Amino acid sequence: MQVRAKGEVGLKVSLERVDQEDMVIFRNLYSLYxxxxxxxxxNLEIASDGSFQFDGLEVLWDKEGxxxxxxxxxxxxxxxxxxLERPLLKKDNDFGINDMFILNKFRGKGFGQQTLERLFMDKPGKYFVIELSENRPAVMFWKKIYRQFHIRFDERxxxxxxxxxxxxTFTVGADHPY
Structure with a gap:
C-alpha cells in the first residue's frame, strides 16, 4: 500500500504485512512502543532481559483476525x-486499530496521518480505537485525525x-474524501 498526503511532496508511506519470519523485528518495535x-x-513492567514484552506475540500469526x-x-x-479484523471481531466493528507506533524521529511529519489515510481507503468499515485516558499525545493525535478527515466519532x-x-468508534466509507 502506498499513500502520499495532500501537499506533502515526496513523502511516501507503505504498510507491509509482517510475516512470521519477521517476528523478532516486530517484537523489538513492540518493546519500544x-x-x-x-x-x-x-501496569507495564520491564522484563529481566531489559525489554518490555508482549506475552503471546505468536498469536498474531496463529489466529485469524x-x-x-x-x-x-x-x-x-x-x-x-x-x-484487528473479522473473524476475531465478532460483532459491532469491522476493524480495531489495536496499536500504532511511529519511531520518535519520524513523529510529527505526517506519517501517522498518511498511514491511516491508506488504511481507511483500503479497508472501509466500522472501526474502534482505544486510548489510555492518561495518554494525552494519543488522544490529541486521534482527535486531530478525526478533524482532518472529517470523521464523526462516538466516544465513551x-x-x-x-x-x-x-x-x-467511527465509520469510514470507500467514497470518503480524504
Missing amino acids: LHDLSRFTE FSPFFIKHSDELIGFLLL EESIDDEPCLVQ
Whole structure:
C-alpha cells in the first residue's frame, strides 16, 4: 500500500504485512512502543532481559483476525500498526486499530496521518480505537485525525484491564474524501 498526503511532496508511506519470519523485528518495535506507553500506566513492567514484552506475540500469526503491518517510509522501517479484523471481531466493528507506533524521529511529519489515510481507503468499515485516558499525545493525535478527515466519532469512557480508557468508534466509507 502506498499513500502520499495532500501537499506533502515526496513523502511516501507503505504498510507491509509482517510475516512470521519477521517476528523478532516486530517484537523489538513492540518493546519500544510499550516503553513509550509505560509513561502513562503502572501496569507495564520491564522484563529481566531489559525489554518490555508482549506475552503471546505468536498469536498474531496463529489466529485469524490479527493483522500486523510494518509502516515504512520509502524502504525505511518507521513503525508498525496492529489491526484487528473479522473473524476475531465478532460483532459491532469491522476493524480495531489495536496499536500504532511511529519511531520518535519520524513523529510529527505526517506519517501517522498518511498511514491511516491508506488504511481507511483500503479497508472501509466500522472501526474502534482505544486510548489510555492518561495518554494525552494519543488522544490529541486521534482527535486531530478525526478533524482532518472529517470523521464523526462516538466516544465513551471505559475501564479496560483496570485502566481508564477512551473508546472511540467511527465509520469510514470507500467514497470518503480524504
